Amino acid sequence: MSIEIFIQQLLNGISLGSLYSLIAIGYTMVYGILALINFAHGDIFMIGAYIAFFAVAIYALPWWLAAILTIILTACVGMLIERVAYRPLRDEPRISLLITAVGVAFFIENLAIVTLGARPKGFPVPAMMATNFDIYGFRISGVSIWVPILTICLLAGLLYIIYRTKIGMAMRAVAKDIEATRLMGVNVDRVIMYTFAIGSGLAAAGGMMWASKYPQIQPLMGMYPGWKAFTAAVVGGIGNITGAMIGGLIIGVVEIMTVAFFPTLSGFRDAFVFAILIIFLLVKPTGLMGEPLKEKV
Amino acid sequence: MLKVDNLHVYYGGIHALKGISLKVDRGDFVSLVGANGAGKSTTLRTIVGLVKAKEGRVEFEGEDITNKPTHEIVSRGVLLTPEGRRIFPNLTVRENLMLGAYIRKDKADIAADLEKVYDLFPRLKERQNQKGGTLSGGEQQMLAIGRALMGRPKLLALDEPSLGLAPLLVKEVFEVLKEINERDGTTILLVEQNAYAALKLAKQAYVLETGRIVLEGTGEELLVNPQVRQAYLGVSS
Numbered sequence: 049m050s051i052e053i054f055i056q057q058l059l060n061g062i063s064l065g066s067l068y069s070l071i072a073i074g075y076t077m078v079y080g081i082l083a084l085i086n087f088a089h090g091d092i093f094m095i096g097a098y099i100a101f102f103a104v105a106i107y108a109l110p111w112w113l114a115a116i117l118t119i120i121l122t123a124c125v126g127m128l129i130e131r132v133a134y135r136p137l138r139d140e141p142r143i144s145l146l147i148t149a150v151g152v153a154f155f156i157e158n159l160a161i162v163t164l165g166a167r168p169k170g171f172p173v174p175a176m177m178a179t180n181f182d183i184y185g186f187r188i189s190g191v192s193i194w195v196p197i198l199t200i201c202l203l204a205g206l207l208y209i210i211y212r213t214k215i216g217m218a219m220r221a222v223a224k225d226i227e228a229t230r231l232m233g234v235n236v237d238r239v240i241m242y243t244f245a246i247g248s249g250l251a252a253a254g255g256m257m258w259a260s261k262y263p264q265i266q267p268l269m270g271m272y273p274g275w276k277a278f279t280a281a282v283v284g285g286i287g288n289i290t291g292a293m294i295g296g297l298i299i300g301v302v303e304i305m306t307v308a309f310f311p312t313l314s315g316f317r318d319a320f321v322f323a324i325l326i327i328f329l330l331v332k333p334t335g336l337m338g339e340p341l342k343e344k345v
Numbered sequence: 346m347l348k349v350d351n352l353h354v355y356y357g358g359i360h361a362l363k364g365i366s367l368k369v370d371r372g373d374f375v376s377l378v379g380a381n382g383a384g385k386s387t388t389l390r391t392i393v394g395l396v397k398a399k400e401g402r403v404e405f406e407g408e409d410i411t412n413k414p415t416h417e418i419v420s421r422g423v424l425l426t427p428e429g430r431r432i433f434p435n436l437t438v439r440e441n442l443m444l445g446a447y448i449r450k451d452k453a454d455i456a457a458d459l460e461k462v463y464d465l466f467p468r469l470k471e472r473q474n475q476k477g478g479t480l481s482g483g484e485q486q487m488l489a490i491g492r493a494l495m496g497r498p499k500l501l502a503l504d505e506p507s508l509g510l511a512p513l514l515v516k517e518v519f520e521v522l523k524e525i526n527e528r529d530g531t532t533i534l535l536v537e538q539n540a541y542a543a544l545k546l547a548k549q550a551y552v553l554e555t556g557r558i559v560l561e562g563t564g565e566e567l568l569v570n571p572q573v574r575q576a577y578l579g580v581s582s
C-alpha cells in the first residue's frame with residue numbers, strides 16, 4: 049500500500065468515525081439519563097438526511113440555511129418521539145420502554161418507505177464537500193477534510209453546553225440522580241426533552257454529512273450506521289460522552305482499515321464491527337471509559 | 346405558612362401515612378420525630394411532591410400545592426435536603442451549590458449567597474473545585490445544606506441530616522440549623538431519629554408512629570413527656 053493510499057484511507061476512516069461519533073452521542077446521552085437504548089436513533093439520522101434533501105433539492109434553499117433548518121427540525125422530531133412514545137412509559141419497567149423503542153424504529157422506517165418510496169434518491173452534495181484537495185501532491189476528498197472539521201466544531205459546542213451552561217449542569221445531574229435533580233427545582237421532563245433535541249440535532253448533522261459522503265439516501269439508510277454508532281457508544285462506555293466520541297473514531301478507523309488492509313475480507317466489514325460489539329458486551333460491558341452499568345429507567 | 350391536612354399516602358398496598366396533619370408557622374423550627382418506618386420521610390417527600398397523596402391537602406402560603414410537580418413546589422421556596430444527602434458526586438462542590446440556585450435568576454445575589462455559604466462552611470470553599478463524590482460524609486452533609494440554602498428557601502425541610510455523622514459533626518450540623526433559623530429567619534422543618542437534639546431545637550414538635558401523629562406540643566413539653574422519654578429518649582421512668 050502506498051503512503052498516499054494509506055493517508056487517504058486513514059482520513060477516510062477518521063471522517064467515517066466522526067460520523068459514528070455524532071450519532072453515538074445521541075445513544076449515549078439518552079442512555080445516560082434513562083438507561084434506554086433509543087433504537088429509533090438511526091432513523092432520526094435518516095430523517096435528517098431527507099429533510100436536507102427536500103430543503104435543497106426540492107425547495108432549492110441555500111445549503112447553509114438548509115443545514116440549520118434540518119438540525120432544528122430533526123431536533124423537534126426527536127423531542128416529539130420522546131414526548132409521545134417514551135415519556136408516558138417512563139415509570140414503567142424498562143423492558144416496555146425498550147420494546148417501544150423498537151416499535152418506534154419500525155414505525156418510522158415503514159412510514160418513510162410508504163411516504164418517500166423505497167427507491168434511493170440522489171443527494172445534492174454541497175459544493176464544499178465535493179471539491180477535492182491537493183495537499184503536498186496528495187489528493188484528498190473534500191468530505192475527508194470537512195467532515196472531521198465540522199464534527200470537531202459541533203462536539204466543541206456540545207461540550208460547551210454540557211460543561212459550561214446551566215442546562216448542561218442539569219443534564220449531568222439528571223444522569224446521576226433524577227430525584228435529587230427535581231429537588232433542585234429543575235423541570236426534569238424539560239431537561240430530558242433537550243437531551244433528545246441535542247442528540248437528534250447531532251444525528252441530523254451526521255445524516256447530512258453521511259449523505260454527502262455516500263450520496264444516495266433511502267429509508268433504511270440509518271440502520272447500519274445506527275448500529276455501528278451504538279457499538280461505538282458501547283466501546284466508549286455507554287453513558288459517557290467523551291467515550292462515544294472516541295468509540296466512534298475507533299470503529300470508523302478499524303472498519304476502513306480492515307477493508308484497506310484485507311480487501312478479501314471487505315464483505316465482512318459490518319460483521320467485524322458487530323463482533324467488536326459482542327466482544328465488548330461480553331468482556332468489558334462498561335467500555336473504555338464507562339462507569340459500572342446502572343439499573344434504572 | 347405550611348399546612349398539612351389529613352394526608353394519606355400508599356405505596357402499593359402499604360398505607361404509609363394515615364391522616365397526617367401538621368402546621369408550620371413562618372420563622373418556626375418544627376421537628377418531626379419517630380422510629381424508623383414511622384413515615385417521616387414519606388411526609389416530607391409528599392410535601393415536596395416526590396410522592397403523591399391519595400387523600401388530604403398540602404397548603405403553602407395559603408395556596409394548594411398538593412401533588413403539584415416538584416419543580417413548581419421548589420420554585421415556591423419549599424426545599425428539601427433528602428435523606429442520605431444525595432449530593433451530585435460527578436459535579437464539583439461549586440456546581441452542586443450553583444445547581445441549588447437553579448430556580449433563581451439574580452446573578453449578583455447568587456454570587457453573594459455563594460460567599461455566604463462558604464462563610465458558613467469554610468471547608469466547602471477549600472474544596473470548591475473538587476468533585477462532590479470526593480467529600481467526607483460530614484462535608485457532604487454541609488454541601489447538601491449549603492445547596493438548599495442557595496435556593497433561598499422560605500421553608501427548609503431536612504430529612505435526618507445527622508444520619509451517619511460523628512457526634513462532633515452532628516453537633517455542628519444542629520448549630521448551623523439553629524443559626525439559619527435564628528439569624529436568617531428561615532423556617533425549618535426537621536425530621537430526625539435523634540429525638541433529643543431535634544426536640545431541644547424545636548419550638549413545635551410532632552411525634553409520628555406508624556403513619557399517625559400520636560403526640561404534639563412544644564419541644565420543651567415533649568422533652569419532659571414521660572411517654573416520649575421512655576420511647577424515644579431511652580429514659581426509663
Ligand SMILES: Nc1ncnc2c1ncn2[C@@H]1O[C@H](COP(=O)(O)OP(=O)(O)O)[C@@H](O)[C@H]1O
Pocket residue numbers: 356359361379380381382383384385386387388
Ligand atoms: N418506596 C417505598 N416503597 C414501599 N414502601 C415504602 C417505600 N418507602 C417507604 N415505604 C414504607 O412506608 C413506611 C414509612 O416509611 P418512611 O417514610 O421511609 O419512614 P421513616 O422516614 O419514618 O423511617 C415504612 O413502612 C416503609 O417500609
Ligand SMILES: [Mg+2]
Pocket residue numbers: 385386387428504505
Ligand atoms: Mg426516613
